[in-house]
Amino acid sequence: MTTRTIAVVSAGLSQPSSTRMLADKLADATIAKLAAQDIQTTVETFELRDVATDIMNHLLTGFPSPKLEAVIDAVTGADGLIAVTPIFTTSYSGLFKSFFDVVGSDTLVDLPVVIGATAGTPRHSLALDYALRPMFTYLHAVVAPTGVFAATGDWGDSPDSVKTLPNRIDRAAGELATLVAASDRSSTVRDPFALERPFGHLIGGLAGE
């Protein structure tokens, strides 16, 4: 059976958090889509709150603690990423952004990503497309066309009754599953010490390589 690995990053702060709930629903839906293609999926879920201090320390010192390094390695080595943040003050939370500030600017290249966000009202939903999407595009990740926004009302008595939250999750999960099925990231050995070009080329053919 084919296997794939998905990383889930949730920047929710409360316990329980609607951000984590959305992340879990996206993960479950993606697993189901992949299972339908005979692909077995391993999911690793990370609450950024658990490494919040480590993220700030990395910003200050320039290197990750072993605990944060394990999270970064799992995220950057996955076949797909589900990234969900609460919307604070019209954008992703500072914790969410700080995590992606320290993962390394070239580590998410070609990584399939589905973006999700939560907030009190649907009026913040465009933050997915003016904040999260450009950030992942800058990092050269492949962002699924559908982002999923869940307002407080989606969990209760005022959901969107035409394009329901389960509909939106299903659509995003399908897009991510297609990208993840084609990914070989988790089975690729990445050598951070490899040169992009032979050294001889770097210094103008001197080494004759």
Add this chain to the structure above:
Amino acid sequence: MQFGIFTVSDITQDPTTGRTPTEHERITATLTIAKHAEEVGLDVFALGEHHNPPFWSSSPTTTLAYLAAQTTTLQLSTATTLITTNDPVKIAEDFAMLQHVADGRVDLMLGRGNTGPVYPWFGKDIRQGINLALENYNLLHRLWREDFVDWEGQFRTPLQGFQSTPRPLDDVPPFVWHGSIRSPEIAEQAAYYGDGFFANHIFWPASHTERMIALYRQRFEHYGHGTAAQAIVGLGGQVFMRKNSQDAVREFRPYFDNAPVYGHGPSLEDFTSQTPLTVGSPQEVIDKTLGFRDYVGDYQRQLFLMDHAGLPLKTVLEQLDLLGEEVVPVLRREFAKDRPAAVPDAPTHASLLVARNAAKTGGETQQGAAFGAAAVKGA
């Protein structure tokens, strides 16, 4: 094996008194520290280069030339000399001149610098950092080895029949170390030329340093300069000591907590467990430093950062006393144990001169002779 200190020349407020030394006080304090390094039996003093406050060391060869006149055995080096933004012609001239006044007690460590604005101040593009380091060093290497240089490159005006003066002392260029924390290109560059590689691993976990050094050693052998075990490796370290471990922690904590580089971030305890920083008794410093060999192999140069973060001069001099009296003699003895005879010492002017003369007379052409018989223990 060489032991010494390196300084970044920061002018930092003492967090325990609120007092910031003047530039002049800090400069003269650093000169005192360097001279004391020789007095306590250390081998090397290396000075950083910066072009902005709160640092003072913009002109390292001027400072090192003064120290050359004030010392007799101390090896004078840099940590680092900016190969990206300095003109390689001026580096060639300055360090050859320094060799002459210091009777050869000179080497240098090249680095790209970690202060972004320095690039535009000197008319360079930081995105070209690696390419600047590669092209500039290639020119520098030639200027010291060829009497007349025709040269054309991407980053500086061409040269036709240019002769850099003075010529290196005895026509032996100063030994060069390449310092880098995370760029494999620089490890490759050091290996290509058979130069030394210095890992300032004081802000970085050991596992990373281990891989960078392994890469350098492997490529050093690939380029035919000797075996991987014969590559020339230097490491940074950072310590604060008192006889009693608890006293060291209590005294150093306010300096750690407010230090410009890592202050207000991880705890002292986390940082000491994740990096080579040691705060404790001389024995703890000895134990941790000896452990470096476990992951980089037998190496040639160990430098300690001793004088940053606003530590007062008196404290730094006491630290050097402890380093010279209680730590380094034990490290010398212990590092010498089980060290293979084929592992060379760090090249010096004397050993490079011997190697050059041997090469001239036709001997010593086989692999592994790059640094001369004098540099090989027991040979």
